[in-house]
Amino acid sequence: MTARAIWKGRILLGPHEVPVKMYSAVEDQAVHFKLLSRQGQAPVHQRIVRKDTGTEVPREEQRKAFPIDGDRAVILQPDELESLVPPASREIHLCRFVPAGLLADPWFDRPYWLGPDEDADQPYFALARAVARQQVHGIARWVMRKKRYLGALLASGDHLALVTLRRSEQVLAMPAIEPARSRAPSEAELKLAMQLVESISGEFEPQAWPNEHRERLRALVAAKAQGDKVKPFKPRERASGTDLADALRASLAAHRERRVA
Incomplete structure (x- = not known):
């Protein structure tokens, strides 16, 4: 095509x-939803209303304004915006x-x-x-x-x-990040880290990392459409406070096991 x-x-x-x-x-590959009322499941829509009275304001009566200080704002007319x-x-x-x-x-x-x-x-x-x-x-x-x-x-x-x-005013400089408070990594830890990096190095294959949230969401929709009961997904908890060297060794061993399998 x-x-x-x-x-x-x-x-x-x-x-x-x-x-x-x-x-x-x-x-755009995002999953888009419809808004329905909880009771009756009727479609709902948004309206532009006045904040003080709650009355609806038609499109031709709406104006854009730029706040300057306090409650003051500069109102811009459609022809003024069009001139820009x-x-x-x-x-x-x-x-x-x-x-x-x-x-x-x-x-x-x-x-x-x-x-x-x-x-x-x-x-x-x-x-x-x-x-x-x-x-x-x-x-x-x-x-x-x-x-x-x-x-x-x-x-x-x-x-x-x-x-x-992006424009220059949109791009922020690297902030002043605090240096490491703990000790510097030892040569043994650095060597383990380098081995771990080397062990999972390879070509970039984007198909190997699908959008898991979108896939789970679509699976949830398909299951509910068929009337199936769905169990909430619970992510696996990770252990915290592990020694750096032990964590690196565990990661390296786990990766080797995956490659053998």
Whole structure:
């Protein structure tokens, strides 16, 4: 099945243009619920009401306001908010390239795949290979769905990806974390820890770690739909206060047993 593009545009790189199509890289897999009344199981819905009188306020009478101090707020009219919407554009502006390791994980927000548009694939693949070979990320700006975005253009295999970036005011610096109050780990403990890390090292296989909460939830729904009695799930309790070396040895032994089995 051919993927469906959610947006089309062109990457501007100096005097050159690279036509691209944008595709979703992630999708919502959350389990969604309906709200029903406890008695009668009738669907319920929310209403916007005045806090002082409880009377319903229709959509055309609702206004957004920004609190400034105390009970005061600045009311913004719909046309005022509309004037802040950026003009529609299909251009992805590449501002600069930075070393790939310069952007830490907290900066990355939502990923998208970029593919070549129509028959203009030669400049697309040339750009993808250049970004991969030089190990850089392109800092990009664009407008999509009435909103300005800041993002990172990066190579993914032979193709390109565009990941939206959080703004500087959203990313927090590493807090001043207190140093360890207990003694430093001994060489023997460090060696055990390194053995444990090595013993469970391998390839990243995302299918091996499914969403357990979603699976249990769906199993619960299926069981109740069939009229089965369901026992509450109780997580296994872990022992606390164990010596570090003993805990490492136990973890290493348990992992070896799993590998043998």
